[in-house]
Amino acid sequence: MTDASHTKSAVGKIGLLLLVATGIGIFIYFDVLQYLTLESLKTHRTQLLAYTEEHYSIAVMLFVLLYCIQTALSLPGATILTLGGGLLFGSVLGALYVNIAATSGATLAFLTVRYLLHDWVERKFGHRLEPLHRGFSKNAFSYLLTLRLVPLFPFFLVNMVSGLTRIRLSRYVLATSIGILPGSFVYTNAGRQLGMIDSLGEIASLGVLGAFALLALFALLPIIYRRFSGNQAEDGVKQ
DSSP states (O other): OOHHHHHHHHHHHHHHHHHHHHHHHHHHHTTGGGGSSHHHHHHTHHHHHHHHHHSHHHHHHHHHHHHHHHHHTTOSOHHHHHHHHHHHHOHHHHHHHHHHHHHHHHHHHHHHHIIIIIHHHHHHHHHHHHHHHHHHHHSHHHHHHHHHHOTTSOHHHHHHHHHTSOOOHHHHHHHHHHHTHHHHHHHHHHHTTGGGOSOGGGTSOHHHHHHHHHHHHHHHHHHHHHHHHHHHHHHHHHO
16 A cells, blocks of 8 residues: 555544534434333323424435434434334334334444454454354354344444454345344334333243244354254264
């Protein structure tokens, strides 16, 4: 890389960092988190529904934009926004809008981390991470799908870690979009029954978590099968 290209890359990275820092700063300065609570959503339920009914298209665009920015900047509040999507747009359309917004935001976060840190991580730790890269590249879709289906793994952390791997963008987007769909539907459906919910813990019950774990197991079956088949083949050669 020439000096000019290196300088241009450095300027671009600094500009992107400033943009991210500005977004986070605005979130903190205006204390947006106070509005992203279950109590606040219940309190403003009537006004939100009335605005959505009168300005549906604008409400959808604002919702998708806000959710996308929140996800791209790895800020808290995704659960409340998903509940709000169900409240305002219904279980099915709400899940669709959430999926579009969350996948778009996750993709932006993924690309940001890859642009800012991927080359540095490769230079510093590439030789140590090579076995991990090889294993992940073979089963990237199944691994990522599993991480998306199991809500035990923080969404923002999966976005960031994925950006440091060599997974293809197309696989990342597809696995993210499919993997978050069940959870999105569960929470948007709960949003339709907002008046009956007193805490977020009521939504993520053991039954729901068990269902997600089962889905994640199905996502891992291709990897388990290939691993088992490989072991069987090796045993046959040894014999």
